[in-house]
Amino acid sequence: MAQTWVSSWSFFNTILIIVFSAFVFKWLLQTTLGWYLRRRTAPRRSSILARVKIEEAQSSAAASQSSESDNGEWEKVERHVVGSAQNGEEADNEWEGIIGFFHPFCNAGGGGERVLWAAIKATQKRWPRAVCCVYTGDHEASKGEILERVQNRFNIELHPPTIVFLYLSTRHYVLSSTWPRFTLLGQSLGSVLLAYDAFSLVVPDIIIDTMGYAFALAFSKFCFPTIPTGAYVHYPTISTDMLGSLDTSPALGKGLNAGTGNGLRGSLKKRYWHLFANLYSRVGGSVDVVMTNSSWTASHIRTLWGPVRTKRRKRHAISVVFPPCAVDEIINSIPLTAESEAKREPTVLYIAQFRPEKNHTLLLRSFARFLQSHSSSKQKEKQPESPRLILIGSVRDASDATRVYELRLLAHELHLTPDHITFITDASFPTILSNLATASIGANCMWNEHFGIGVVEYQAAGLIPVVNDSGGPKMDIVIPWEGGETGFKASTEEEFATAFEQVWGMDGEERLEMRKRARGRARAFGEDEFERRWIEEVGKLAVMVGVGK
Numbered sequence: 001m002a003q004t005w006v007s008s009w010s011f012f013n014t015i016l017i018i019v020f021s022a023f024v025f026k027w028l029l030q031t032t033l034g035w036y037l038r039r040r041t042a043p044r045r046s047s048i049l050a051r052v053k054i055e056e057a058q059s060s061a062a063a064s065q066s067s068e069s070d071n072g073e074w075e076k077v078e079r080h081v082v083g084s085a086q087n088g089e090e091a092d093n094e095w096e097g098i099i100g101f102f103h104p105f106c107n108a109g110g111g112g113e114r115v116l117w118a119a120i121k122a123t124q125k126r127w128p129r130a131v132c133c134v135y136t137g138d139h140e141a142s143k144g145e146i147l148e149r150v151q152n153r154f155n156i157e158l159h160p161p162t163i164v165f166l167y168l169s170t171r172h173y174v175l176s177s178t179w180p181r182f183t184l185l186g187q188s189l190g191s192v193l194l195a196y197d198a199f200s201l202v203v204p205d206i207i208i209d210t211m212g213y214a215f216a217l218a219f220s221k222f223c224f225p226t227i228p229t230g231a232y233v234h235y236p237t238i239s240t241d242m243l244g245s246l247d248t249s250p251a252l253g254k255g256l257n258a259g260t261g262n263g264l265r266g267s268l269k270k271r272y273w274h275l276f277a278n279l280y281s282r283v284g285g286s287v288d289v290v291m292t293n294s295s296w297t298a299s300h301i302r303t304l305w306g307p308v309r310t311k312r313r314k315r316h317a318i319s320v321v322f323p324p325c326a327v328d329e330i331i332n333s334i335p336l337t338a339e340s341e342a343k344r345e346p347t348v349l350y351i352a353q354f355r356p357e358k359n360h361t362l363l364l365r366s367f368a369r370f371l372q373s374h375s376s377s378k379q380k381e382k383q384p385e386s387p388r389l390i391l392i393g394s395v396r397d398a399s400d401a402t403r404v405y406e407l408r409l410l411a412h413e414l415h416l417t418p419d420h421i422t423f424i425t426d427a428s429f430p431t432i433l434s435n436l437a438t439a440s441i442g443a444n445c446m447w448n449e450h451f452g453i454g455v456v457e458y459q460a461a462g463l464i465p466v467v468n469d470s471g472g473p474k475m476d477i478v479i480p481w482e483g484g485e486t487g488f489k490a491s492t493e494e495e496f497a498t499a500f501e502q503v504w505g506m507d508g509e510e511r512l513e514m515r516k517r518a519r520g521r522a523r524a525f526g527e528d529e530f531e532r533r534w535i536e537e538v539g540k541l542a543v544m545v546g547v548g549k
Helices: 002-065 111-126 143-154 183-199 214-223 240-245 263-284 295-311 327-333 338-343 360-375 398-413 429-438 453-461 471-477 493-505 508-525 527-544
Strands: 098-102 131-136 163-167 206-209 229-233 289-292 347-351 388-393 421-425 441-444 464-468 488-490
Touching: 002 098, 002 131, 002 163, 002 214, 098 111, 098 183, 111 131, 111 143, 111 453, 111 527, 143 163, 143 429, 183 214, 183 263, 206 214, 206 527, 214 229, 214 263, 229 527, 240 263, 240 295, 263 295, 289 295, 289 527, 295 471, 327 429, 327 453, 327 508, 327 527, 338 508, 347 360, 347 429, 347 453, 360 388, 360 398, 360 493, 388 429, 398 421, 429 453, 441 453, 441 493, 453 464, 453 471, 453 508, 464 471, 464 493, 464 508, 488 493, 508 527
Parallel strands: 098 131, 098 206, 131 163, 206 229, 229 289, 347 388, 347 441, 388 421, 441 464, 464 488
Antiparallel strands: none
């Protein structure tokens, strides 16, 4: 009996030693790695802060000599309340810390990049002395070239002296082409390597991920427990909808993996995805402040990250911060009257990056089907001019360029001639505005589009949206407004073609009324509202570093 008790006690001691050793090892690794990165990057940090002060002084000197009326824009900064600080409080306004923006593809020119630059602009207004440090892998573009593209593409003007670009050398680790197998896990682990690359350049005071790399933020929290982390989530890396899509028919258009859950291989894939979802929940639960871009995204992130965040006693609730849309500028530029209605062309416009998930193929096939039915229907009598399709989107790399080429081939196979379809790549904002002013229908074919900035721009411009019956467009944007519909929803080729036919079948007054309702709905997604909400949420991170207390 005594021997059994001694044996049990010995086993218990062994377990305690193992657990304690693991805890000590983790603590030593965490402390050592964080200390090493801070020490290694301290000289660069000092250099960055010194260079920013010099550039700021040069900018102020140049501004003082200029007679332009807008020179004082960045000095007459609107004060906002952060935490319990008073408006314009000196300690808050004078903060000179570094806010890191983790966005490895900052020059891509898509909706996610609009959020990044609008966020930086809002941050500069609220904390004018803070340095906005962007971690990017866009080596081919200089600071001036990137900011010039921001101005041309989004019409967003930034204050260059307090923006710093740090160029990452390991961005290829987050490319899907690097991980042909176990892509989700590979890219997520790759983001950890990318985060190490980033922190090897400089360790910020606050780190915000604006691309969806939750694993990078978890790595930051591991190395630097006291550095506040923020996430603006455009789209969950994995969701319950994705898991469910494995068992659906590909014909339903529910993503690139629809119908791949059958058989032994499919069963293994489902198991792998469930395990990854569990891991994703754990790393997401470490983020201090979480912003999502739509009700759809918020619902999934709350399901995945919420329980872990509750266990870890995270104080701040997951919030919805709708992306900034150029609503006011579009409304002021494009009239919506009976006269403008008469000038609308029979055009379907699709503004989206040329990426696989945007599902341009569905739109081409739907439009070809629509043309066939339209040419033989009575609707042609109302609209004798042949409808056209215009595709506008940015091209990030060679794979996107190849995709555009393949879409051109598909258009040829579907007998869509240049009179029927136009491709415009890397369009400037004036070009986009011009097409928004003349098109009649705005399309969006992506299944579970997280939000849909392009759809809001359609509505603001007075286009009638025809969107995929899922995600943000379904839940937040194309919803009844002022007693009537603001657009159409569809899922299949036939449904999209039918929706196009319905729009063309409406009389001019009926179309104009729907356009006005759509524009009314778009007003809820303006840039001012994004700025207000962004400052409110990032202010919570600022309080965590002692700013505005």
